[in-house]
Amino acid sequence: MSDISELFKDEVVTKALVRDVELPGGAGTMALITLDNGFDHTKPNTFGPGGLTLLAQALDAIEARTDLAAVGVIGKPFIFAVGADLKGAALVRNRDQALQIGRLGHDVFKRLGALQVPTFAFVNGAAMGGGLEIALHCAYRTVSSGVPAIALPECFLGLVPGWGGTQLLPRLIGPAKAIKLIIENPLAQNRMIKGRDAFELGVADAIFEPADFLEESLRWASKVVRGEITVERTLPQEDWEKVVGDARFLVDMKLRGAAPAPYRALDLILSAKDGVDFDAEDEALADLLMGNELRAGLYAFDLVQRRAKRPAGAPDKALARKVTKVGVVGAGLMASQMALLFARRLEVPVVLTDLDQARLDKGVGYVHAEVDKLLAKKRISGDQANRLKGLVTGSLTKDAFADADFVIEAVFEDMAVKKKVFAEVEEHVSETCVLATNTSSLSLSEMGSELKHPERLVGFHFFNPVAVMPLLEIIKGASTDAATLATAFAVGKTLKKSSVLVKDAPAFVVNRLLTRFMGEVIAAVDEGTPLPVAEHALDDLGLPMTPFALLQLVGPAVGHHVSETLHAAFPDRFGVSANMAELVASGKPGVYKPDFTLDEEAVALFAGGDHASTAEQVRVRVLEALAEEIRLMLDEGVVAAAQDIDLCMILGAGWPFHLGGITPYLDRAGVAQPRFLPPGVASLPEPKAEGATMPS
Incomplete structure (x- = not known):
């Protein structure tokens, strides 16, 4: 263990504090182990060799006793445990060390399941991760209904649950x-479940309210010990091969073989049907700890956990103005999604405006229907539903914005239309009201050029669907002042979005790169490359969807409009496809039919070129174009650093975690010349993992 102890020399050691608790009803004495690293909930309980050794010592003492009726494990307030410390894992240099990490966790945790008394x-x-795996090694589990996060997120980072999760669960x-x-x-952006979800899935045997959670858990445990409650355990009767096979198909659809971790996890899950095999978990964990996907995943994890929470270039938050009412210009789908999000997160009145009553009623009706869905799913209470519906109203006139502090437009992507909207809004709002635009590509500075107070105009670019996509591009125009910018960042934080400061440049970050990406693929098809060849040329990256599938999601008209905007700004790099214009004119939603087969009529619109490229040529062409565009964006100062482009692509475009950020990937692929390095840095450092925790 000395090898890995050196790797974890900076470990924040989690202690295993043992105290005796008398179980109610005379059921006997329980040795209750409290996991506590000595910090508040901002530093969760994690495990390295030091913490595991202390837990093993506590179990040594417990095993030596003959007076115990049960053993319990609990965490400090708000935190049970969240796995191993990533700092040491990121420094693993050989497979031997990787194996030691897996075996040490197993050796300690499985002792909980081997004790002679109920655990x-x-x-x-x-x-999360190893924290949940500790619980799985115990014979019984209770959970608090207030627990906000339970998960086994290892595949998100390029690993598998390595301390029992794939076998026991x-x-x-x-x-x-x-x-x-x-x-x-x-794989769904590291989705977590809550305490009640865990109980309903059968992960926990009982659920209690937070206020008296320990007391009720001890009372329940006492009944189990006395035999008054029996929990039946039988191997689930499912067709394991079919279930795993179906899951493998879905993973293929999502990743196309680009990341090994989910496939290893499926193999391990299937093997668990015939019995627990912790050695197989150790081997899988060791292989993956040595893989590139983990290093890339740690870099991406660090971005979303640290940089996203401290946006580069954001002004002093003390400058932010209070927002007590929000106005939304437009009542279409995007506007209605925004209205619901503002009402839910800011808990302030939100008023929609539109040109006619029918559109307005449809927009407000959408919000109310979505609130009813949340109520039906028990994500909000009846009182909350009524309050949300009361917060969102509609008006045909913009004087409803008179007392608003923040007004955002979500109208058609046309400069003249947006200028007209803001000129009308400015006539009714106070001089300090922030005016925000959800434009995806247009110039803020031009948009605000005729305003009386252009300093209060800011870009506030959401991604669709608004409630789901975590990225918010906040754009600073030529005149945007610090108070407006600070207010935008404060609102973004309250909306629970990860905000990135972006310079007022055509299409900003995500849309600029996606348009360059799409433009190269479409150009290859226009030249004569068969559409299926170009469509699947980058499958090995494991992107969330293929280029023409993405175009269909966005809408050909929108994609074509953005390409025209960028062509006007950068005609040498962004083309406008005549074939795309024909697709838009045809009214077809894209090149795919509803059953996801190619629409041959739509595909035929791209026929005619006589210069076909191979899939590899298309792949290289696209990657080189992206590298060139990112280099130019950094030179232009569109964002503060390459990490911000990485963050935008991960959160706004679904760039895969297993690839890390787009800039280190292009560096590793040898495409980016010169490499995307910070000023004065001679080589890329290992991905930082300080303060992060590995759920294994």
Whole structure:
């Protein structure tokens, strides 16, 4: 263990504090282990060799006792445990060290399942990765209804649950539910579940309210010890091969073989049908700890956990103005989504305006219908639903914005239309009201050129769907002042978005890069490359969708309009496809039919070129174009650093975590010349993992 102890020399050690608790009803004495690293909830309980050694020592003392009726494990307030410390794992240099990490966790945790008395995990707070695996090694589990986050997110980082998760969980709740937690949720932007979800899935045996969680858990444990409550455990009767096979198909659809971790996890889950094999988990973890995907995943994880929370260039938050009412110009789908988000997160009145009553009623009706869906799913209470509906109203006149502090437009992407809207709004709002535009490509400075107070105009670019996509591009125009910018960042934070400061440049970050990406693929097809060849030329990256599928999601008309905007700004790099114009004119939604097969009529619109490229040529062409565009964006100062482009692409375009950021990927691929390095840095450092935790 000395090898890995050196790797974890900076470990924040989690102690295993043991105290005796008398179980109610005379059931006997429980040795209750409290996991606590000595910090508040901002530093969650994690495990390195030091923490595991202390837990092993506590178990040594417990095993030596003959007076115990049960053993329990609980975390400090708000935190159960969240896995291993990433700082040491990121420094692993050989497979031997990687194997030691897996074996050490197994050796300690499995002792909980081997004790001669019943063991209980009282999950009182966040339990992720190795934290959840500790609980799985116990015979019984209770969970607090207030727990906000339970997960096995290893596949998100390029790993597998390595301390029992792939073996114990499917045998507990079945392979289908286990796959949801181990694979589906991590690949869905690291989705977490809550305490009640864990209980309903069968991960926990009982659920209690936070106020008296420990007392009720001890009372329940006492009944188990006395035999008054029996928890049946049988191997779930499912067709394991079919369930895993179906999941493998879906992983293929999403990743196309680009990342190994989900496939290894599926293999391990299937093997658990025939019995627990912790050695296989150790081997898989060791292989993946040595893989490029982990290093890339750690870099991406660091971006979304650290840089996203401290936006580069954001002004002093003390300058932000209070927002007590929001106005939304427009009542279409995007505007209605925004209205609901503002009402839910800011909890202030939101008023929509539009040109006629029918559109207005449709927009407000959409919000109310979405609130009803949230209520039906029990994500909000009846009182909350009524309050949200009351907060969102409509008006045909913009004088409804008179007392608004923040007004955002979501109208057609046309400069003249947006200028007209803001001129009208400015006649009714106070001089300090922030005016925000959701433009995806147009110049802020031009948009505000005729305003009386252009300093209060800011770009506030959401991505669709508004409630789901985590990125918010905040654009500073030539006149935007610090108070307006600070208010925008404060609102973005309250909306629970990750905000990135962007210079007023055509299409900003995500749309500029996606348009360059799409432009090169479309140009290759226009030249004569068969559409399916170009469409699948970058499958090995494991992007969330293929180029023409993305175009269909965005809409050909929108994509074509953005390409025209960028062509006007950069005609030498951004073309306008005549074939795309024909597709838009045809009224077809894209090149795919509703059943996801190619629409041959739409594909035929791109025929005619006589210079076909191979898939590899298209791939290189696209990557070189992206590298060139990023280099130019950095030279222009569109963002503060390459990390901000990486963050935007991860959160706004679904750039895969297993590739890390787009700039280090292009560096590794040898495409970016010169490399995307910070000023004065001679080489790329290892991905930073300080303060991060590895759920394994």
